[in-house]
Amino acid sequence: MKNNILIIGGGPAGLESASQLQRMGYNVILIEKSPKLGGHLAKWDRLFPDSVPADEVLGGLLRGAEGVKCFTDTDVRAINRLDKSYNVRLTNGITVLSDAVLVASGFDLFDAVKKEEYGYGVYDQVMTNADLEAYFKTGTDRRIENPGKIGFAHCVGSRDEKAGCRSCSKVCCATAVKQAIEMKQAFPNAEVFCFYMDLRLFGRHYEDIYLKAQKEYGVRFIRGRVAEVSENYDGTLLVKAEDTVAGKPLKVTLDLLVLMAGMRPSGVGKAIGDLLEMPVEEDGYFAVRSGIAASQRSPIPGIFLAGAATGPKTLPETLADARAAAMEVDRYLTEIFPDAKNYKQLVKERW
């Protein structure tokens, strides 16, 4: 059994499922649009809740996927559906005849420029969560120069219909708490504020870091979405919000504002979805066969999904999803795919 399986996307979901499928004996081909494997994980410094270095986790994933045929800088040019398989032409000139396709196209970070009232790209002292991780990784950012007051704005491009994104991005609350603590560690004298609508961090150990942030680090949590930001003459930022607990509007002057940009469906993923004619739901993420019972199967037979391609997920969820997807692929390729005579009937019954 040496079926070809094409995995689209070289982030955590793609890498983990590649590793599992290879272990099962399949011939796995993984393509990644960017020059480097690892997706967003490769750009992150440390991971919540326990501040594990991202490199460590990524290293583990890469080791697991050793032996998988990986093409970076590669995109899909065209896809034809044959009887049961897919004929995929890649941009590097290679054509793959694949019996199953696993789409692990992940997510894009919300473009914070769209939320103009927060001033990203307009004011100097506004950055995003990704920028801050890059700072943690490299140690330099022109915006960070011993800031005295730092604010974190939760839900930027999440739970915001006006920004075109209704859903919660799931990871930003925990990330904000993690980054708030890390900033306090880096600048012990800084005052740190988190502006939130609801705190939605609920995984194992998450409550611990939330309490730690308050008790040990004195991070101030203010229940109220940031309304708008303006720039003072000295370049500091004036942040306006409503404290919904106190029932009063409030203003704070900050030296740095970090926007917790949320997750949006991947643009590159969408283009591939169009080639495959994969249906998407209203939120822009790919539709699945069944949200509860078959959340790694696309409505199209032979196409599987893993990770944030089907909605925001934390990293452990993504990895679990990737393993589940690998199991689903295996089941399809052993139970449905080989039976050429009854293929259509089996798809009808079991897909």
Place this chain on the structure above:
Amino acid sequence: MTPLLYLLAAQAPDPEVIDRIPSGFSPFVLPFTIGVAFMFSWIGVGLIRLLAAIPKSDRIKFAKSLFIPKTALKNIKDLFCDCLFHVKIWQRKPLLGYMHSAIAFGWFMIIILGHIEVALFVPARLNVTRGGLFYPIFYRYFVWMNPGHTTLRGAFFFFLMDFFLLYILSGIALAIFKRFRSIVLGMRHTTKPSLADRVALYSLWMIFPLRLLAESFTADLSGGSFLTVPVNHFWHFLFGDKLWFMPTWWAYSICLGLFFAAMPFSRYMHILTEVLWILLRNAGIEPNHPRKGVAEAEIYACSSCGLCLDACPMNVQKKNLKYSSVYFIRFLRRHNEKKINDIADKCLMCDKCHALCPVGVNAPALRRAQRATVNNAIPFDYSYLSTASGSTLAGETHATLGTVRGGTGASLCEASGGAERSEAVARPRVLPETATGKVLYFAGCMTHLTPRIIKSVEKVFKAAGVDYVFADREGGICCGRPLMLAGRKEAAAKVIEANKKMIEESGCDTLVLSCPICLKVFKEEYQLQGIRIVHYTQFINDLIASGKLAVKNTGEKIVYHDPCELGRGCGIYLEPRAALGQVGTLVKASKEYDESICCGGSLGSLTLDMKDRGKISESSLDSLLANDPQTIVTACPLCLKTFSEAVSNSKGPRKDVKVKDFAEVICG
């Protein structure tokens, strides 16, 4: 001249016209007479009820207005232009205007000429007791032309009557055609008629063909002209010498009777109510309730013509047709509370239906009044507006989260400690400096959400050397317009009061606003004595015109979007275009000036969802991009935000179109 003519007619030994039926009555007039009597009594009672529901002060104002020469002249002009000639429709849709004016003006002339004929030839019949109610209408039935005694005067009236009948018939033909192919007359959507509408509508269609039939049957007896006489010859050719004309006169009378009986329950009520509405409107009386008093005249003045259907930006989607002003008014008439509220809340308040309404029915104002009946009851608490010292803040509340460590535990609320770094929003009412004799710039909440506008405005002010004070740099209070739009007048009054105090104390003489939403409420509700209130497009255009601000023409192809509140709301169309013409090449949008399409972002709607708004943005973009501009320029922060989003979400070459604010383009 008239008394002399009367005399001549009465004394002539061989009169031109002879009263054919001595009693001056025939049973066929009964349907018409009953119908019209019913209609007039209905309207009489309605009129009394309506006037009784208007506050006394408004009644006096109304009575006085009738005798003010200026208003009286405007009344006469409006009555002719709006009710008879339908000038407003002519201007936009000539064929449709022709149709409406043919029926209205033609019918009016036939009634008037009928009365003149009676007055000239059988003046005694004008008396109500001798058939004055129906005699002029059925004149052609009751008289006999004295052969050999016809004069030029008689022939002249015969000609006029036939001429106007033909004129009406052409209008009716168009009206019937419109029912099936409205687009030819420039209407994409037409109103769905109610039952009473249908009865009246079909009667109306029948009235004039039947009149032609009836009059042509008697044309050899009672005279006729170029239309009725040839038709009469045709009947003779067809049916021989004896024409049995009673059925046609009965049918004509029945149709008239049906029409007038259905009229009070149909849209044709507007024919008479319009007159009252125009008088009330010109007297400056505004409705303060969506259903009672003046509003009643207003809603019955609606002719259900359906021009608001195509005007409404929501109607890019057919499912939203039901939210149009015409249906809002229909449900107001029917007291359908649930539907009224639904429709009232959905509206974007872009005011286009009002701008395009042939009779000037202000449906958005009625919607606001309707919202007020529901929303004014919502409690509000702006007590913090009056406390200038930033008293309490999150600090205290969050202290309960406990154990804030060490030196970082300073209260979030530093205002109490004297530091200015954070404070309650109440503070900005006290300006950092006085603006005596200066320009005061008020950005408003919406501009604060689009900081690039503030940056550009300040850059322009600096370049032109404007001595100004930025009123709400540190944040301000809402101007009150969103509350007004939600019908919350009382809550709005609170914020208006607070802002007014701040502005008056500043001592400025010019107030510049970059948000049209603010501009409208500042102009209409603030009553700032001695302060010039201008939009930044006007102010900057003045700076350019007076040479204080030098600009460079980049030749960029620009299309200007008229924001609803600036264009239709405040009548500012030319100044932004004049200024933009100096920095680029203006191209036209397919709908502009008062026909401009709302961007979809309006805060006027309380319930319209983002998906529907997206569709509106798309249709607005379609209009703006008709002539392939490189840049869309608008002068409203909300439009700017909406279009930026819409362009970034669109596909293809559209994605490359830039969306810029007016000041941004001016400062280059």
